[in-house]
Amino acid sequence: MPPAWRRYVRLQDLIWLLLFAALAVSSPDHSPLVITLLLAIGAVQVIGPRIGAKASIIINLALCYALMNFSGGITSSFYVVLLLPVISAATSFDLLGSATVALVACAEYLSFLLLLNWEEVEIAPDQRLELALRFVMLLLISYLTHQLAKAKRDEAIRYQKAAEQLAAANESLKEAEANVRRADRLAALGQLTAGLAHELRNPLGTMKTSAELLARNVEKENGIAREMAGYIQEEVDRTNSLITRFLDFARPQHLKLEKSDLAAMLDRAIDRFEREKKVDVCVYKNYSPDIPPIPFDAELMERVISNLIANAAQASPPGGVVTVKTRLVDDTVEIAVIDRGTGIDPKNVESIFNPFFTTKPDGVGLGLAICSKIVDEHGGQITVESVPGEGSVFRIFLPLHVSAPLRGQ
Numbered sequence: 001m002p003p004a005w006r007r008y009v010r011l012q013d014l015i016w017l018l019l020f021a022a023l024a025v026s027s028p029d030h031s032p033l034v035i036t037l038l039l040a041i042g043a044v045q046v047i048g049p050r051i052g053a054k055a056s057i058i059i060n061l062a063l064c065y066a067l068m069n070f071s072g073g074i075t076s077s078f079y080v081v082l083l084l085p086v087i088s089a090a091t092s093f094d095l096l097g098s099a100t101v102a103l104v105a106c107a108e109y110l111s112f113l114l115l116l117n118w119e120e121v122e123i124a125p126d127q128r129l130e131l132a133l134r135f136v137m138l139l140l141i142s143y144l145t146h147q148l149a150k151a152k153r154d155e156a157i158r159y160q161k162a163a164e165q166l167a168a169a170n171e172s173l174k175e176a177e178a179n180v181r182r183a184d185r186l187a188a189l190g191q192l193t194a195g196l197a198h199e200l201r202n203p204l205g206t207m208k209t210s211a212e213l214l215a216r217n218v219e220k221e222n223g224i225a226r227e228m229a230g231y232i233q234e235e236v237d238r239t240n241s242l243i244t245r246f247l248d249f250a251r252p253q254h255l256k257l258e259k260s261d262l263a264a265m266l267d268r269a270i271d272r273f274e275r276e277k278k279v280d281v282c283v284y285k286n287y288s289p290d291i292p293p294i295p296f297d298a299e300l301m302e303r304v305i306s307n308l309i310a311n312a313a314q315a316s317p318p319g320g321v322v323t324v325k326t327r328l329v330d331d332t333v334e335i336a337v338i339d340r341g342t343g344i345d346p347k348n349v350e351s352i353f354n355p356f357f358t359t360k361p362d363g364v365g366l367g368l369a370i371c372s373k374i375v376d377e378h379g380g381q382i383t384v385e386s387v388p389g390e391g392s393v394f395r396i397f398l399p400l401h402v403s404a405p406l407r408g409q
Contacts, residue, residue: 016042016045016046017042017043017046019042020038020039020041020042020045021039021042023038031070033070034067034070034071037063037066037067037070038067038078040063041060041063041064041067041081041084044056044059044060044063045060045084048088053088053089053092053093054092056085056088057085057088057089057092057101060081060084060085060088061082061085061101061104061105061108064078064081064082064084064085064105064108065108067081068108068109068112069112073112073115074109074110074112074113074115074116074131079109079134082105082108082109082138083138083141085101085105086098086101086102086105086138086141086142086145087141087142087145089101089102089142090102090141090142090143090145090146090149091145091146091149095146098142098143098145098146099139099142099143101142102138102139102141102142102143103139105138106135106138106139109134109135109138110131110135178350179381200239200243201240201243204236204239204240204243207232207236208232208233208236208237208240210232211229211230211232211233211236212229212233214229214232215229215230215233255297255300255377255378256297256298256299257295257296257297257378257402258295258296258297258298259293259294259295260293260294260295260296260298261293262287262291262293262294262296262326262333262335263287263291263326265296265298265301265302265305266285266287266305266324266326266335267285268302269302269305269306269309270283270285270305270309270324272302272306273306273309273310273313277313279313279314279316279318280318280319281312281313281316281318281319281320281321281322282319282320282321282322283309283321283322283323283324284321284322284323284324285323285324286323286324286325286326287324287325287326288326288327288328290328291326291327291328291333292400294333294398294399294400294401295399295401295402296378296398297374297378300374301374301378301398303370303371303374304371304374304375304396305324305335305337307367307368307370307371308337308371308394308396309322309324309337311367311368311394312337312338312339312341312392312394313339314341315339315341315342315343315391315392316339316340316341316391317340317341320339320340320341321339321340322337322338322339323336323337323338323339324336324337324338325338328400329397331399331400331401332380332397332398332399332400333397333398333399333400334395334396334397335395335396335398336393336394336395336396337393337394338391338392338393338394339391339392340390340391341391341392342388342389342391343386343387343388343389343390343391343392344384344386344388344392345359345388346386346388349384349386352368352384353368353369353371353372353382354369355369356369357369375396375398378398378399379398379399379402380396380397380398380399381396381397382394382395382396382397383395383397
């Protein structure tokens with residue numbers, strides 16, 4: 001932290017005060033009024049940033065006129081102080097504003113000609129040239145300073161836009177890297193899962209057959225053996241169901257792309273949830289009417305939407321609302337599933353689409369991974385935004401048109 005005094009006193013403020021103090025000391029006119037006016041102009045330069053450019057320029061124009069008036073009028077050497085408001089206006093205002101201030105400064109200076117007694121005073125040709133040069137100098141410095149300031153502002157805007165583009169490109173690169181890493185993990189886990197599932201199904205089949213034979217051949221009086229055989233069959237069936245989900249995740253999806261009505265598919269998914277829902281949650285529809293039929297696999301996408309709605313409902317409080325919203329975004333269609341539930345812990349946001357990641361005690365962690373895989377194979381993207389305690393928004397982006405064969409076809 002800088003010292004407290006540096007917050008209020010800048011280096012350029014000291015330079016301005018020293019400059020005008022030196023002018024006051026070296027001025028051939030040592031009258032108190034001239035010295036006071038010089039110090040006042042220096043003080044306005046110091047407080048200018050605090051009172052605003054417009055106010056400081058108006059005050060300086062008035063002080064400069066008074067200074068020239070009391071130091072010789074048209075012959076005053078202090079006409080150069082008119083450059084202060086002229087340059088300030090050129091760096092602060094547009095071309096019209098800076099030109100107006102420059103013309104006012106010229107008018108102030110030339111107005112002293114009206115105070116001359118033309119019967120006694122005659123201006124020599126070289127002095128007329130000097131007056132013209134001073135007039136032109138004020139206008140020229142105003143224009144050149146304005147052009148320079150404009151060029152600097154334009155350059156700063158270009159640099160800012162370039163920085164924003166680089167930041168956006170950096171974010172896109174990070175997202176692309178994250179997608180590649182996720183795709184690599186999914187591919188590796190998919191191969192492992194497929195191999196493991198096939199290896200497990202054979203012994204599970206043998207276990208289930210053995211349990212069925214045991215249940216049929218054991219004596220009726222042996223209730224414990226029959227109960228154990230039933231437990232074995234139930235657990236084998238549950239494990240087989242789990243393996244089926246593993247295989248759904250691991251095997252390539254053979255997409256049946258057809259141009260279909262997106263709203264109709266969403267309605268079917270919502271109707272299924274309404275029939276099967278186990279929590280007291282309402283689903284609100286907010287569809288854009290501008291969305292044309294788009295190519296997608298209706299069965300697989302219905303499965304994705306059903307999963308997202310079910311997750312949103314589980315995260316919502318009793319009596320809550322889940323919103324399903326669609327809209328056009330450039331060349332894609334966005335489907336958003338919005339809840340006002342518990343939200344997702346920020347440290348888990350990056351992992352929720354990873355297979356086998358779950359925060360539910362009885363979860364397997366394949367639901368969102370399968371959803372992500374299906375969306376990816378449609379050439380789309382799935383994202384999530386979440387604030388703990390406020391809710392989550394899952395967004396699916398599907399292309400309006402398919403220009404090349406997609407994965408899984």
